[in-house]
Amino acid sequence: MHPFLNTAIKAARAAGQVIARSANRVDTLKIQDKQPNDFVTEVDRNAEREIIRVIQRAYPDHGIMAEESGEHDINREFIWVIDPLDGTTNFIHGIPQFAVSIALKQRGRLEQAVVYDPIKEELFVATRGAGAFLNNRRIRVSQHKDLSGTLLGTGIPFREDQDLDYYLRTLKALLPGTAGVRRPGSAALDLAYVACGRLDGFWEIGLNEWDMAAGVLLIQEAGGLVGDLRGGPEYLTTGNVVAAGPKVFKAMLQRLHPVVNREG
Known part of the structure; x- marks a missing residue:
């Protein structure tokens, strides 16, 4: 070690x-x-x-x-x-x-x-x-091929400086066809749960770097992918993150694409 x-x-x-x-x-x-x-x-x-x-x-x-x-x-x-x-x-x-x-x-x-x-x-x-x-x-991320039957984790905006309407549009885009969405209340644990396959994917907006830095590396080393809501590398600076196994990650980004583009 x-x-x-x-x-x-x-x-x-x-x-x-x-x-x-x-x-x-x-x-x-x-x-x-x-x-x-x-x-x-x-x-x-x-x-x-x-x-x-x-x-x-x-x-x-x-x-x-x-x-x-x-x-x-x-x-x-x-x-x-x-x-x-x-x-x-x-x-x-x-x-x-x-x-x-x-x-x-x-x-x-x-x-x-x-x-x-x-x-x-x-x-x-x-x-x-x-x-x-x-x-x-x-540990390894889950091997789901698409969003069908997946269990996703998230965090619902609770601060005044967070855009709840934008978040709700992402929720509406990602929820159909899944087995459900969970909001346990600790982003660090949510990301760790993606890394070990308890959650198939995770997304949140408005996080701080300390909320997700460790979880990001856990997922990457467990075979998963992490990006911002466009799939890019700016998640630690924007605070907006998507994380999942490779195929679910791609499916989540496809669902989020119209929402993100609408924001400009």
Whole structure:
């Protein structure tokens, strides 16, 4: 296992312990609004501090891009992209669907990925060129040939700066013929579930880089494809993403094409 990945796993498990210890005392936590309907707790911040502590102890010259504390030395060759608790709204409502997400970029390219569910104790990891794994078992994306009978994951816009009408047009385009659409509430886990075949595809608009960086590499190393809503490579900057096995990915883009073109 790559030393960078070992550090990421150690950091994710340290954060997971912080989260798990607090999961049964949510009613005592301090909760703040970052913006309407977007929450942060002391657990998010404490978990992030644990992650950064582990990383900086091992690699003090690396940069950090973290959801809560922001960017530090991001002109460095290596940048760690951190979401300490993806699914905070689920967490504060006692819904056990949230995860720690950690990715490492080298010169802008994703190289290492960890998504850790501390409640189910599921550890998804990937190293570029070495495959993707769930608790040491190799994982692959599903092999559906089209959208018929597929189960898709998504995230419904909830912030004022997100275009709900546009999203609803994408939903209307993708839903027909599928077995259904799920909105579990943690993009990092949704992407990990695509990587291991629990979901056949996923799309969302308005994500942040830390929401999806680790999940993107998991899917790519599990044999899947990731793109923006046009199929291009700008998903980390636009925040709009489509991910699936190769044939479902193509089918999703074909369905989305008229919607995306309408937007110009």
